[in-house]
Amino acid sequence: MQNRFLYLVFAFVLVISQLNVVLAQSDYASQWVGQSDYLTLTGGEEQEVWVEFENTGNATWNRQGDYAVHLGTARDLDRSSSFFESTTWLSDNRIEMQQNVVHPGETARFEFTIQAPYSGGVYYEYFRPVVENVTWMNDVGLFWEFRVVTSAGYEDMCMSKDSNLQSDGCVVPENWMYDSKWKEQSDYVTLKPGEKRDVWVEFANEGVATWYQNGDFAVHLGTANPVDRNSGFVDSSWLTSNRIIMEDLRITPLQKARFKFSVKAPMQEGVYHEYFRPVVENVTWLRDEGVFWTFVVDNDADGQDEGVEENDDLIVEDDYAASLVEQTGEPYFVVGEEENVQLQVKYKNIGQTTWTRSGSTQVQLGTSNPHDRNSGFVTSDWLNTHRIEMDQEQVTSGGYATFTFDVFPSEMVDVGTHKEHFALVVGDNWLADSEIYWNMVLSSLVSSSAKITADKSFDLVNGSSGHVIDILGAGEQVTVDYAGGNYRVKWPGESLVTADYVRMEGDRNTIFELQSYNDIKSWNSSLNDNLFRDTIEVRYSPNSSALWVINELSMEDYIAGVAETSDSSPKEFIKALMVAARSYAVRHVSNGGRHPENYADLYNSVGGNGDDQVYRGYGFELRNTQVGQAVKDTKGKVVTYDGKVALTPYFSRSDGRTRSFEEVWGSKNYPWCVSVPDPYNEGMSLNGHGVGMSALGALRFAEEEGKTYDWILKYYYTGIDVSSYNTDNMRVRVGIYSVK
Numbered sequence: 001m002q003n004r005f006l007y008l009v010f011a012f013v014l015v016i017s018q019l020n021v022v023l024a025q026s027d028y029a030s031q032w033v034g035q036s037d038y039l040t041l042t043g044g045e046e047q048e049v050w051v052e053f054e055n056t057g058n059a060t061w062n063r064q065g066d067y068a069v070h071l072g073t074a075r076d077l078d079r080s081s082s083f084f085e086s087t088t089w090l091s092d093n094r095i096e097m098q099q100n101v102v103h104p105g106e107t108a109r110f111e112f113t114i115q116a117p118y119s120g121g122v123y124y125e126y127f128r129p130v131v132e133n134v135t136w137m138n139d140v141g142l143f144w145e146f147r148v149v150t151s152a153g154y155e156d157m158c159m160s161k162d163s164n165l166q167s168d169g170c171v172v173p174e175n176w177m178y179d180s181k182w183k184e185q186s187d188y189v190t191l192k193p194g195e196k197r198d199v200w201v202e203f204a205n206e207g208v209a210t211w212y213q214n215g216d217f218a219v220h221l222g223t224a225n226p227v228d229r230n231s232g233f234v235d236s237s238w239l240t241s242n243r244i245i246m247e248d249l250r251i252t253p254l255q256k257a258r259f260k261f262s263v264k265a266p267m268q269e270g271v272y273h274e275y276f277r278p279v280v281e282n283v284t285w286l287r288d289e290g291v292f293w294t295f296v297v298d299n300d301a302d303g304q305d306e307g308v309e310e311n312d313d314l315i316v317e318d319d320y321a322a323s324l325v326e327q328t329g330e331p332y333f334v335v336g337e338e339e340n341v342q343l344q345v346k347y348k349n350i351g352q353t354t355w356t357r358s359g360s361t362q363v364q365l366g367t368s369n370p371h372d373r374n375s376g377f378v379t380s381d382w383l384n385t386h387r388i389e390m391d392q393e394q395v396t397s398g399g400y401a402t403f404t405f406d407v408f409p410s411e412m413v414d415v416g417t418h419k420e421h422f423a424l425v426v427g428d429n430w431l432a433d434s435e436i437y438w439n440m441v442l443s444s445l446v447s448s449s450a451k452i453t454a455d456k457s458f459d460l461v462n463g464s465s466g467h468v469i470d471i472l473g474a475g476e477q478v479t480v481d482y483a484g485g486n487y488r489v490k491w492p493g494e495s496l497v498t499a500d501y502v503r504m505e506g507d508r509n510t511i512f513e514l515q516s517y518n519d520i521k522s523w524n525s526s527l528n529d530n531l532f533r534d535t536i537e538v539r540y541s542p543n544s545s546a547l548w549v550i551n552e553l554s555m556e557d558y559i560a561g562v563a564e565t566s567d568s569s570p571k572e573f574i575k576a577l578m579v580a581a582r583s584y585a586v587r588h589v590s591n592g593g594r595h596p597e598n599y600a601d602l603y604n605s606v607g608g609n610g611d612d613q614v615y616r617g618y619g620f621e622l623r624n625t626q627v628g629q630a631v632k633d634t635k636g637k638v639v640t641y642d643g644k645v646a647l648t649p650y651f652s653r654s655d656g657r658t659r660s661f662e663e664v665w666g667s668k669n670y671p672w673c674v675s676v677p678d679p680y681n682e683g684m685s686l687n688g689h690g691v692g693m694s695a696l697g698a699l700r701f702a703e704e705e706g707k708t709y710d711w712i713l714k715y716y717y718t719g720i721d722v723s724s725y726n727t728d729n730m731r732v733r734v735g736i737y738s739v740k
Contacts, residue, residue, distance in 0.1 A: 025135040028069075029057035033107055038145040040208050043118035046085060049144060050111040053129055057137075058666045061102040066133055069102070071095040071110040074128035074139065083114035083125055083146065095127075105667030116148045122176045123148060147176055147208065159215035161282055173217045175284035177209035182289045182465050183256055190296040191265040196235060199293060200260040203278055203286075211251040211280075218281050220245055221259040225275035225292075225330075225498065226439040227285060232326030232346075233263040233274055233295065241324070244276075265297045266325045267348065268400065272297065273469075288499045290462030290469070315397060320363070321351035322424050322434045325400060331377070331420075331440040332488055332497045333409050340379055340406040345436055347401050347424065355395040361426065364389055365403040368435055369421035377407040377420060377440055388422075409442050417441050441497070443483035448739040450538045450549050451516040452504055453477045458512075460491065463501035463537065470494060477515065478504060480538040482547045487540070501539035508557055511618050512536045514549060517737055519606050519616060527623075529606075529616040532736065533557050543597040546738035550600055551617065555730040558585060560631045563616040564650075565695070567626040570702035574630040575709035579722065580648040580693055581613055583639040586725060587647050588612075589732055600735035607737075615734055639713055640723040641672045648717060651688025652695050654678040658716065659690035672717045680704070692716060 035051040051071070055061050061069035073079045073093040084092040088111070095112045102108040114125075123146045129137040158170035185201035201221070205211055211219035221244040223229045230241040239245050244261045251257040263274070272295045278286040329343035345365065349355050355363040365388040367373050374385040382388050388405045395401040407420075417439050424434040453475055460469045460478060472478065472491055479490045480502060489496040504512060512532050519529040534553035541548055562581045565574055585602060588594045593601035594612065603610025604617075621628055639646045647670060649661075661673035673691050680700035693716035701707040701715070710722045 025131075027057050027059035028061075028131050028135055028137050030054065030108075030129045030137045030140075031056045032140045032142060035142070035144070038147075039114075040147040041116040043116055043148060046113050046115045048111065048113050050109060051127070051142060052107050052109045054107050055102050055104050056665075056667070058104055059131075060104070061097065061108055061131075063097045063100045068132050069097060069108065070130055070132060071097075071112075071127050072130040072136070073126070074136075074142075075126040077128070077136065081125060082117045082123065085113040085115040088112040094130075103668070105669035114144075114146070116146065119148065121148055121174075122146070157209055157212065157217065159212065159217065161216040171209075173209060173280065173283045175280075177207050178211075178219075178280050178284060178286055179206040180204065180278045180286040181206045182291055185291065185293075188294040188296075189263075190298055191263075192299060193265055193267040193269065193297055196262050196264045198260065198262050200258055201276065201291060202256045202258050204256050205251050205253050206287075208253055210253070211246065211257055213246045213249045216282050218245070219251070219257065219286075220279055220281060221261075221276050222279040222285070223275065224277035224285075224288065225290075225496070227277065227279075228437075228439075229327060230324050230436050231274060232266045232272065232324065235262040235264040237262045243279075263293075263295065265295065266346075268325065268346070269297050269299060271295075272326070287464075289465040290467055290498055290500050291465060292467065292469075315350050315352075318351050319353045320355075320426055320429065320431055321349075322347040322401075322431050323350045324434065324436065327436055327438070329438065330495055330497045331407050331438050332486070333440070333442045334483055335415065335442065338408075340408045342404065342406050343438060344402055344404045345422070346403075347434065349395045349397055349399050349401060352397055354397065355390065355392075355401055357390050357393050362390075363395075363401065363424055363426050363431075365405075365422050366425040366430070367421065368423040368430070369419075369437075371423075371425070371430060375407075375420060376410045376413040376418070378410070379406040379408050381406050387425075407438075407440065409440070413440075413442055415442050441486065443486075448547075449479050449481040449516060450514070450547065450739070451477055451479050452536050452538075452549075453513050453515060454504070454506060455511045455513075456506065456509075458504050458506040458510055460489070461503040461505050462498070463503050463539065465500075469496065469502070472504075478502075480547075482540045487538070501537065503538075503552075504536045506534060508534050508554060510534060512551075514736065516739075517549065527619065529563075529619040531618040533561075533618055537599075537733075539599050541598045541738075544738065546598075546740045548598055548600065548738045549736045551604075551734045551736050552731055553734075555582070555585060555589070555727040555732055556631060556635060558615065558732040558734065560621050560628045561615050561617040563614045563620045563624075565627065567624045569699055571626065571630065572707065572709045572712065573699045573702040574627055575634050576693070576698055576702070576712040577650070577695070578627070578630050579634050579637045579639060579709060579713060580650050582634070582637065582725075582727070583645055583648040584613060585732060586638055586727065586730070587645045589730060590645065593733065595735060598735055598738070599733065601733045603735045604737075609735065609737055634709070636724050636727050637722055638725045639672075639717055640721050641717075641719060645725065646670075646672055646717065646720055649673065649689065649692035650695060650716075651690060651692065653684055653687045654681040654690055654694045654697065655684055655686040656682040658692065658694055661691055664689055664691050672720050674718050676716060676718065 030053040033052040036049045073081050078093050080092040098109045124143050126143040158172050180203045183202040186199045223231050223242040228242050234241045244259050247258045273292050275292040325346040327345040331341045367375050367386040372386045378385050391402045419437045420440050421437040424431040456474045514530045517530045521527040532551040537550040559582050565577050589601045602612040604615040605612045639648050660675045661670035662668050678694045678697040680697045698712045
């Protein structure tokens with residue numbers, strides 16, 4: 001009987017123990033704080049790395065014991081790491097904390113040494129906190145990118161693709177070894193038709209491989225947008241019609257490479273945008289920063305170069321000969337969209353025979369590579385599946401011919417990028433040096449478009465380089481969507497396909513309208529808060545697989561658009577709320593933003609977009625001038641605790657008392673957020689999280705007792721000061737909405 005009793009007691013204790021472990025899983029949570037940089041290493045090299053996590057759960061973390069918190073390998077869980085180093089790791093998939101104990105709200109640090117494997121390449125090593133015998137904590141996608149170079153060293157790059165010609169031990173280039181960053185370039189220029197002018201651009205070698213002027217893996221400046229197009233500004237100083245060489249024989253990492261070359265203006269007047277991008281031959285194209293020059297070709301331009309060539313110099317003795325002048329058009333298609341794209345190519349007749357549109361001397365544009373193949377992009381304005389006729393009836397020697405035609409992918413064309421080659425042909429005689437091609441892009445998926453306009457002129461800007469793509473006038477619309485790794489940007493009379501994000505930049509008095517965004521009020525359907533000051537950025541985030549529309553503006557202008565109260569509230573209450581709102585924003589912006597994974601400091605918290613402060617922008621400003629005045633009256637004022645800007649949560653109303661930060665969210669690190677009586681909310685139901693300032697209580701203190709804004713703040717946030725903070729140069733990036 002006694003044994004049976006002991007067995008039942010043991011079984012009960014075991015069940016309770018297991019239940020406690022299961023319940024304990026919810027008590028463990030972490031938030032990534034920071035980590036050491038990504039590394040480039042040689043095979044076998046050792047380096048120290050670190051990462052920090054905040055304990056955001058309710059349970060204490062211990063370094064040792066059955067429920068110790070360790071850093072474990074992830075993706076796949078518990079895999080053996082190729083970077084295991086025996087003296088600082090517990091095992092090939094576990095790393096200890098530095099601290100013995102980490103309480104909720106405190107930060108744990110993991111320091112350890114990694115040893116690179118001897119196989120070269122790019123490695124992504126994922127890790128995740130784990131509570132042994134209990135649970136894996138939330139996966140934040142923590143990883144390091146380790147680039148491992150073979151023992152030969154990355155300076156000794158192979159110069160030839162031919163393995164028989166490669167020197168012993170040379171390193172065969174791989175795309176991860178190369179990176180570049182635009183540094184500086186010469187000014188845009190105005191030229192007369194046929195005039196020559198020198199230009200230059202500099203890029204920094206941001207990779208680990210040396211750049212060489214010559215060889216199979218030489219680094220050149222290539223034409224871009226689309227890549228490898230034949231430029232209409234080519235000159236004899238170029239390597240080919242789409243390549244330019246570096247000035248130096250070699251550029252080691254962190255040095256700057258200069259590409260200096262001459263451009264020769266085409267004979268037709270107009271405004272041209274010539275795009276370029278560094279390329280490692282036979283390896284990879286480098287970073288696309290939207291580098292371009294604007295060339296204005298104008299007969300009335302002041303000549304600054306004696307190298308202008310007369311038209312007669314371009315004529316040869318052959319019966320049929322052509323010189324490419326320019327090609328235009330960006331063939332970018334999306335499955336399900338039925339819109340043709342117009343292309344045009346222009347040639348100069350530099351032969352002796354007049355070109356005609358029909359008859360024995362007719363010159364046509366034909367598909368090539370191979371000749372007269374059936375194109376998958378033919379439309380009804382082609383002569384047939386492989387030929388396109390000239391726009392002009394005839395073009396004499398020295399004249400210019402254009403071929404303008406539409407393209408559209410047939411059902412037989414696969415998703416991807418296709419090179420469509422064309423050349424000039426007379427009957428069966430194909431003209432030498434006339435071949436061109438377009439990259440035809442067909443994407444399977446596109447985001448919804450972001451459509452933006454403004455009430456005054458603004459700059460359309462390349463996001464990475466800051467180059468102005470174009471200047472648009474008031475009311476002119478920019479449309480941006482994203483598909484297949486590229487942004488498609490359209491504006492009146494122009495379009496651009498680019499791998500880089502774009503910005504619409506004005507000043508603080510420029511009011512942008514997001515025509516593709518609705519924040520219509522249920523109480524007044526004529527009000528749509530889709531107006532925002534200053535700057536709009538459209539940028540794709542791989543973390544959320546979404547295209548984000550971000551409003552960037554000054555801190556004080558942002559606070560004026562925070563719609564957490566209105567003009568109907570007492571003035572001192574509005575001031576208190578604006579100071580709390582400013583403190584919340586300054587704290588997050590100063591710490592790198594709350595949503596860096598989506599390039600935003602804060603979300604606007606409208607329509608389910610985030611849980612930050614409600615921000616409705618310029619329309620709210622217009623309707624609530626007293627709120628704007630309160631922002632001006634409290635300019636730069638923030639809540640501080642122990643000399644640092646404090647996090648200032650606030651909520652709608654309490655049930656007679658506020659809650660402490662620890663009571664609601666488990667952290668003891670916010671001593672100014674403790675429970676205080678909230679007399680004007682006595683007997684009501686709690687509405688909100690209950691931490692910090694009660695909006696209804698604060699309003700009543702101002703309305704019934706005439707309390708000032710600083711008194712209200714000091715009542716709800718214990719032990720704080722109201723201090724001045726310089727927000728003059730502080731910018732806020734607000735995620736307005738995203739589309740997928």
